[in-house]
Amino acid sequence: MACSSSTDLAKKLCLDESLWANSGQWIKNARQSAAKRVEDQGLPKRRDEYWNYTRPDAFLQKELDFDVVSNQSFDIFSNNLSTVINYEDGVLKEKLLPVISGCSIESLQDAAKLDDHWAGAVYGVPEAAGQDPVKRSLAALNTATASQGLLLLVSGKVKNPIKISAVSNGSIDSTIHHIVKVEAGAEVTLIETGQYGARANVVLEVEVEKNGSFHHIRVQDGQQHNSLTHIFGRLGPNSTFKSFTLSVGGTITRNECILELVGDTSSATVAGACIGDDKFHHDDTVFVTHGAPNCESRQVFKKVLRDGAVGVFQGKILVKEGAQKTDGYQISQSLLLDDNCQFLAKPELEIYADDVVCSHGSTSGAIDEEALFYLRSRGVPKTKAIDLLTLSFIAESIEEVENSELADALLRYLTAFLEVR
Amino acid sequence: MLEIKNLHVQLEEEDKKILKGVNLSLEAGKVHAIMGPNGSGKSTLSYVLSGKKGYEVTAGSAHLEGNDLLAMAPEERAAAGLFLAFQYPVEIPGVGNMTFLRSAVNSQQKLRGEPEMTAGDFLKAVRAQAKNLKIESDMLKRPVNVGFSGGEKKRNEILQMAMLQPKMCILDETDSGLDVDAMKLVSQGVNALRDGNRTFLVITHYQRLLDHIKPDIVHIMAAGKIIKSGGPELALEVEKNGYANLLEETA
Structure with missing residues (x-):
C-alpha cells in the first residue's frame, strides 16, 4: 500500500x-x-x-x-x-x-x-x-x-x-x-x-x-x-x-x-458498540440510501471512551425522490468516562421525498450519577458499578442483534471483558 | 443502632442549609417514623446517611453501631448494614434485575469478608422472597426497574432489602405512587423483616403507611430539625390537624 x-x-x-x-x-x-x-x-x-x-x-x-x-x-x-x-x-x-x-x-x-x-x-x-x-x-x-x-x-x-x-x-x-x-x-x-x-x-x-x-x-x-x-x-x-x-x-x-x-419494504440495520482507551481511535462511517418506498433503516452506535480515546461517527441517510414512506432512524451516543477523550459526530440527513419519517440524535455524556449512587447504595463498589452502567449503555445496541443466543454471548463476553479491563 | 448528633448539612453547589442540627437515636429493633412538610429535609437526611454526592456535612455526626457512617463510601455503608429504599428507584436498562441483585449480594459479602453465596442458594432465596412480594419471575429477568409500574418498583426495593438483610433500613416515602393494595403488599414485606433486631426509619408524608407499618416512635421534622417526637398518636394528630399547629407550638 x-x-x-x-x-x-x-x-x-x-x-x-x-x-x-x-x-x-x-x-x-x-x-x-x-x-x-x-x-x-x-x-x-x-x-x-x-x-x-x-x-x-x-x-x-x-x-x-x-x-x-x-x-x-x-x-x-x-x-x-x-x-x-x-x-x-x-x-x-x-x-x-x-x-x-x-x-x-x-x-x-x-x-x-x-x-x-x-x-x-x-x-x-x-x-x-x-x-x-x-x-x-x-x-x-x-x-x-x-x-x-x-x-x-x-x-x-x-x-x-x-x-x-x-x-x-x-x-x-x-x-x-x-x-x-x-x-x-x-x-x-x-x-x-x-x-x-x-x-x-x-x-x-x-x-x-x-x-x-x-x-x-x-x-x-x-x-x-x-x-x-x-x-x-x-x-x-x-x-x-x-x-x-x-x-x-x-x-x-x-x-x-x-x-x-x-x-420496496426492505429493512436495514447497522449497529455497533466499541470500548477503548488511550490511542484507541474508532470511526463508524455509514451511508444508507433509500432508493425505494416503504423501507426502513436503523443506525445505532454506542462508544465508550476513556483516557484519550477518540470516537467518530459519520452517519448519513439519503432518501431519494420517490422513496416515500421511508422510516429512517439514526442514533449515535458516547459515554465519556473521563475528560480526556472525545467523540466527534456528524449525523446527516438528505431527503428528496416528502412523505418520510427520519429521526436522528447524537449524545455525549458521563456516567449517570443517580444510577451510580443507586448501585453503590446497594453495596456494589464504584468500579464495578461503572462497569454495570457501561454494560447498560452498550446493551441497547446489542438489542439490535436478532439472534438472542449470539446477543447473550456478546453480553457475557462484555461482562467478562469489563471485569479484567 | 443509629446515632445522629447535631447534623448540619448544606448543598455543595450552593450556600443553602438544609439540615440544621438533627438529633436522632434509633435503638435496635425499633421502627421510627419521620413526618414533616415538603422541604423539611427528610429526604436529604436519607441521602446524607447513605452517602449521596452533592451534600456537605458542616457539623455533627452519624454512627451506625459505632462506625462513623460519614467517613465511608456508599458501598461500605451498605456493607455495614445500611439500606435506603429509594423514593424514585433508578431504571438501569440492559442490566438484568437478577444480575444486579446477585452483584449487590456478592459485593456486600466480599466487602465484609464473608464467603459468597452459591448460585443455587441465591436463586432459592430470591425465588422465596419474590414469591412473598408477589414478584413474577418475569420481573426478575427484566432490566432493573425498566418498564416497572410504580408499585413494582417499590416491591423491587423491598425485594432488595429482603435479599441484602440490612441492619438499618431507611424507607424514603415508600408509599408515594402506591395504591392501597400495593401499599399493603409492600408493608407486609417490610413487616416480615421486623425481627426485633432490625431497625427501621420510615419517612412519609402520610399516616396511612403507618397504619400498616406500626411505628414505635414518630418524629416531626420541619426546617431541617426534629421539632417533636412522640408515640404513634403523634402521627394521628398530624393526619387530623396538619403540621400548622405543631409548627406554631415550637415556633
Whole structure:
C-alpha cells in the first residue's frame, strides 16, 4: 500500500502482471476496472472532508507506528453452533472448505482461476456503486488487489451461522474481499471474529435478493492493529440486512457501511458498540440510501471512551425522490468516562421525498450519577458499578442483534471483558 | 443502632442549609417514623446517611453501631448494614434485575469478608422472597426497574432489602405512587423483616403507611430539625390537624 502517489500506485497495479497471472476473465475485468477507479479518484488525503476525523495515513503509510504483535482473539461464540472457517495472517487456513446445506462456500483464490463465475456479477459491483457521491478509493484498491476472501452463495435458509475466525501473528498488511449473495427467500448469519492482520483492508459485498435475509455479527478484538473495513450492501424487495460490530481492541479502526435499499419494504440495520482507551481511535462511517418506498433503516452506535480515546461517527441517510414512506432512524451516543477523550459526530440527513419519517440524535455524556449512587447504595463498589452502567449503555445496541443466543454471548463476553479491563 | 448528633448539612453547589442540627437515636429493633412538610429535609437526611454526592456535612455526626457512617463510601455503608429504599428507584436498562441483585449480594459479602453465596442458594432465596412480594419471575429477568409500574418498583426495593438483610433500613416515602393494595403488599414485606433486631426509619408524608407499618416512635421534622417526637398518636394528630399547629407550638 505504500506508494508515493496514488497515480503511481494505480499504474503499478494495472501493470503488475503477477496480480493477474493465472486469473480468469471475470476477476481480471473486475480488478482492472477497480484499478481504474483508484487511478481516477486518487487515494484519500488528510484534507478530504470524508477523512476529516480519521487520518487516512494509518492505512496508507509505509511504516506502522506501533510494534506488530501477535493478536490473540477470544472466541466469544465458542458455545454457539456454527460452521467455522479459519484465517491466519490474512490467509485462508482451510484446505477444504465446509460443505453445508443451503450455501455454497468457495474461496476467492479458487474462483479466480475460473473464466466465468457467478461472483462476477457481484465482485466490485456494489463497491463501484458506492463510490458515488463519496469516493472510497481504499475499497476500490481492495477490489483491485485482494486475493483472499470467501464467496458465499446462499440459496436456502442456513441453520447455523458461518463463522470466520481470524488470527494475526504479525503479518503487516492483509487485504480481504468477501462476497455474499443471498438468493430470493434465503437466509444466512455470518460471524467474523478477530483480526486479519496488523493492518487490514477488508471489503464485504452483500447482495440480498427478494425476501432474503442477511445477518452479520463482527467482533474486533486483539491488541494493536489498524483496520479499515467496508461493507457494501444492496437490498432487494422485502429483504433484511442486519449488521452489528463490537470493537474492544485495535488502535485505529474505521468501519464503513454503505447500503442501498433498492427494493420496496426492505429493512436495514447497522449497529455497533466499541470500548477503548488511550490511542484507541474508532470511526463508524455509514451511508444508507433509500432508493425505494416503504423501507426502513436503523443506525445505532454506542462508544465508550476513556483516557484519550477518540470516537467518530459519520452517519448519513439519503432518501431519494420517490422513496416515500421511508422510516429512517439514526442514533449515535458516547459515554465519556473521563475528560480526556472525545467523540466527534456528524449525523446527516438528505431527503428528496416528502412523505418520510427520519429521526436522528447524537449524545455525549458521563456516567449517570443517580444510577451510580443507586448501585453503590446497594453495596456494589464504584468500579464495578461503572462497569454495570457501561454494560447498560452498550446493551441497547446489542438489542439490535436478532439472534438472542449470539446477543447473550456478546453480553457475557462484555461482562467478562469489563471485569479484567 | 443509629446515632445522629447535631447534623448540619448544606448543598455543595450552593450556600443553602438544609439540615440544621438533627438529633436522632434509633435503638435496635425499633421502627421510627419521620413526618414533616415538603422541604423539611427528610429526604436529604436519607441521602446524607447513605452517602449521596452533592451534600456537605458542616457539623455533627452519624454512627451506625459505632462506625462513623460519614467517613465511608456508599458501598461500605451498605456493607455495614445500611439500606435506603429509594423514593424514585433508578431504571438501569440492559442490566438484568437478577444480575444486579446477585452483584449487590456478592459485593456486600466480599466487602465484609464473608464467603459468597452459591448460585443455587441465591436463586432459592430470591425465588422465596419474590414469591412473598408477589414478584413474577418475569420481573426478575427484566432490566432493573425498566418498564416497572410504580408499585413494582417499590416491591423491587423491598425485594432488595429482603435479599441484602440490612441492619438499618431507611424507607424514603415508600408509599408515594402506591395504591392501597400495593401499599399493603409492600408493608407486609417490610413487616416480615421486623425481627426485633432490625431497625427501621420510615419517612412519609402520610399516616396511612403507618397504619400498616406500626411505628414505635414518630418524629416531626420541619426546617431541617426534629421539632417533636412522640408515640404513634403523634402521627394521628398530624393526619387530623396538619403540621400548622405543631409548627406554631415550637415556633
